[in-house]
Amino acid sequence: MQSQFAELLATLAKSEHVNALRGIQRGVERETLRITEQGKLAATPHPKGLGAALKHPLITTDYAETLMEFITPVASDINVTLEQLADIHKVTYQELGDELLWPLSMPCFVGSADDIVIAQYGKSNTGRMKTLYRKGLTYRYGGGMQIIAGVHFNFSLSDEFLALLAEHENKTFNQDFISTKYFHLIRNYKRVCWIIPYLFGASPAICKSFLQHTEDNIEFSSMGKGTVYRPYGTSLRMSDLGYTNKEQADLKITYNTLEEYVGGLRRAITKESTRFSKIGVKVDGEYRQLNNNILQIENEFYSAIRPKRVARSGETPTQALERGGVEYIEVRALDVNPFSPVGITAEQIRFLDLLLIYCAISPSKEMSWDEQVIADKNFNRVVMDGRNPRLTLNDNNYERPISDWLEDIFADLQQIAKVMDGANHSSDYSNTVAQQYRCVLNPELTLSGQFLSHLLENQIDNSEFGMTLARQYKQQLTGKPLAYFSEAEFERLRDASLTAQADLEAQDANSSFDDFLQEYFRRAACQSPDC
Numbered sequence: 001m002q003s004q005f006a007e008l009l010a011t012l013a014k015s016e017h018v019n020a021l022r023g024i025q026r027g028v029e030r031e032t033l034r035i036t037e038q039g040k041l042a043a044t045p046h047p048k049g050l051g052a053a054l055k056h057p058l059i060t061t062d063y064a065e066t067l068m069e070f071i072t073p074v075a076s077d078i079n080v081t082l083e084q085l086a087d088i089h090k091v092t093y094q095e096l097g098d099e100l101l102w103p104l105s106m107p108c109f110v111g112s113a114d115d116i117v118i119a120q121y122g123k124s125n126t127g128r129m130k131t132l133y134r135k136g137l138t139y140r141y142g143g144g145m146q147i148i149a150g151v152h153f154n155f156s157l158s159d160e161f162l163a164l165l166a167e168h169e170n171k172t173f174n175q176d177f178i179s180t181k182y183f184h185l186i187r188n189y190k191r192v193c194w195i196i197p198y199l200f201g202a203s204p205a206i207c208k209s210f211l212q213h214t215e216d217n218i219e220f221s222s223m224g225k226g227t228v229y230r231p232y233g234t235s236l237r238m239s240d241l242g243y244t245n246k247e248q249a250d251l252k253i254t255y256n257t258l259e260e261y262v263g264g265l266r267r268a269i270t271k272e273s274t275r276f277s278k279i280g281v282k283v284d285g286e287y288r289q290l291n292n293n294i295l296q297i298e299n300e301f302y303s304a305i306r307p308k309r310v311a312r313s314g315e316t317p318t319q320a321l322e323r324g325g326v327e328y329i330e331v332r333a334l335d336v337n338p339f340s341p342v343g344i345t346a347e348q349i350r351f352l353d354l355l356l357i358y359c360a361i362s363p364s365k366e367m368s369w370d371e372q373v374i375a376d377k378n379f380n381r382v383v384m385d386g387r388n389p390r391l392t393l394n395d396n397n398y399e400r401p402i403s404d405w406l407e408d409i410f411a412d413l414q415q416i417a418k419v420m421d422g423a424n425h426s427s428d429y430s431n432t433v434a435q436q437y438r439c440v441l442n443p444e445l446t447l448s449g450q451f452l453s454h455l456l457e458n459q460i461d462n463s464e465f466g467m468t469l470a471r472q473y474k475q476q477l478t479g480k481p482l483a484y485f486s487e488a489e490f491e492r493l494r495d496a497s498l499t500a501q502a503d504l505e506a507q508d509a510n511s512s513f514d515d516f517l518q519e520y521f522r523r524a525a526c527q528s529p530d531c
Contacts (some may be wrong), residue, residue, distance in 0.1 A: 023158025
């Protein structure tokens with residue numbers, strides 16, 4: 001098995017294949033709460049100076065009106081991606097007035113549930129549907145779980161890279177092969193994705209006020225001042241405190257083939273839930289949720305990684321996958337990095353590159369549901385106690401010390417880093433492996449270790465830490481010149497988004513929302529948007 005890995009690396013290292021390694025495409029989606037100077041959720045609507053959240057390609061909202069989401073365009077240069085992300089932050093700060101952007105994954109002080117305002121997208125049928133979907137999430141899981149922020153990393157290998165893999169396996173290079181190879185990557189990622197909360201988890205402590213908005217049986221330590229923590233925790237955002245749908249486990253959605261995955265999701269959006277049926281769909285003439293199925297729509301399915309394709313107008317995510325196959329994957333296990341003004345660093349992106357290439361070129365047999373359950377339990381162990389030096393994980397039904405497994409993974413990542421550095425004429429990837437390996441030797445150097453040490457050593461709570469960083473980052477980015485976009489480009493996008501929303505609302509002015517939903521779900525249940 002190892003020889004196959006070594007053979008592929010040797011092929012990729014050849015000078016004629018340099019573009020295969022340079023052609024990785026990336027994008028970042030960063031979530032962040034707008035907060036007041038007093039450290040509470042902002043009560044103001046999405047700033048109109050930033051455009052319409054429904055139609056803006058770079059600046060939108062997630063669950064709550066105060067939960068912003070920044071989306072970078074696809075780029076093949078890590079520095080470009082970070083410049084794009086920084087520019088979006090700069091422009092946003094210009095419109096915030098006295099408000100700040102919360103730099104942590106877990107929320108700031110959350111008082112009443114009434115303080116959590118669902119995102120508003122206007123009067124069009126599409127906008128109303130987006131808001132109603134979020135209303136359904138509130139009824140199903142509570143609003144608290146939905147104001148947790150993360151970072152999503154979008155990643156695709158170059159066609160040249162994928163063609164080399166096809167040649168190595170004596171397979172025809174076509175879209176079916178590409179989709180198969182991405183599911184190969186996803187299965188390996190599921191097996192080792194616990195490494196992400198280990199290294200980059202940054203939510204070992206939370207504001208105690210959050211616990212009133214969630215059901216949990218997690219044992220915490222308290223440091224006073226309203227903050228609770230797990231001594232060896234890494235990413236409470238990814239624990240049962242965060243967004244989970246326990247009914248989803250019954251669906252047993254697997255990642256062995258595109259057909260398996262799509263079939264599982266389609267069952268979820270068409271299978272009625274006994275629990276959610278008790279909520280009601282339309283009660284006394286007012287909608288509470290889109291439907292009473294296990295998933296209202298496909299986006300409700302939570303996974304630490306998703307196969308994706310950009311959908312055409314009228315397509316659902318699964319219909320897009322069926323039409324064109326997998327185009328890229330979305331990594332969803334990243335906490336916001338509190339030590340970065342934009343929530344992620346170049347070093348993290350380089351590490352993700354290496355990890356995902358490792359997953360693509362390592363052997364990847366099919367993964368049964370039972371194996372997937374074991375992998376998920378490993379992930380949860382690391383989320384709760386990842387920095388415990390005595391922690392073990394289940395590796396093929398053998399309890400293995402986490403440090404031992406990390407050593408093996410890093411040995412392979414080091415080899416990939418050398419090949420990547422050769423293609424890019426730098427030592428950046430090798431330096432990244434060396435830096436992160438320090439966290440293997442000493443777990444307290446991980447992001448969660450640094451985070452918790454800062455709180456304990458300075459005797460401050462989550463709120464004080466978050467507010468200090470929020471003010472620092474606003475000052476750091478406010479008034480700085482744009483590096484990638486122009487002011488005129490942001491103005492164009494703002495105006496275009498407002499016009500697009502107004503046009504859509506005018507188009508839907510005399511149409512029935514009930515009919516719109518009925519037609520949407522009729523099409524969603526089909527295998528093609530043309531049905």
